[in-house]
Amino acid sequence: MSPGLKQQLYDKCRELVDQRIKNAKDAMDSAQEAANDETKSSAGDKYETGREMMQQEMENNAVQLSEARKLKEIIDRIIPGKSYDTVQIGSxxxxxxxxxxxxxxxxxxxxxxxxxxxxxxxxxxxxxxxxxxxxxxxxxxxxxxxxxxxx
Structure with a gap:
């Protein structure tokens, strides 16, 4: 068993969480940009429906960002080099x-x-x-x- 295995697993988890955070931020920015670019057409209902859908997408992305940040807080508390006799977080x-x-x-x-x-x-x-x-x-x-x- 490689002594750096836990460090590699820790690094991979951090990388995956960082990617989730980036993806959620990018999606929120994209949705905001689309909402800002939306212009009111003569079909007012269509405009309002489009804005509502973009608002829901932004809210969903905000939830994903919040969850990813919670995961980041957890992973940041792990000490990858620590050994354990019993199963603990980081084992x-x-x-x-x-x-x-x-x-x-x-x-x-x-x-x-x-x-x-x-x-x-x-x-x-x-x-x-x-x-x-x-x-x-x-x-x-x-x-x-x-x-x-x-x-």
Missing amino acids: LVITNNGSFYISIGLGKIILDGKDYFAIAPSSPLGALLMDKKAQESIELNGRTFNIQQVL
């Missing part, structure tokens, strides 16, 4: 059914051809793994997860 948990980076819920991350799953400690699997040690097991949806390592 990499190696099980017989996959490798899980307890951080934020981003799903599958592929590093060096291997799959890792970034999961939140509040997710069903994350909650069961929290505070467990190597050699312990948990069960979720009829599957047993034997914890082989906690890094």
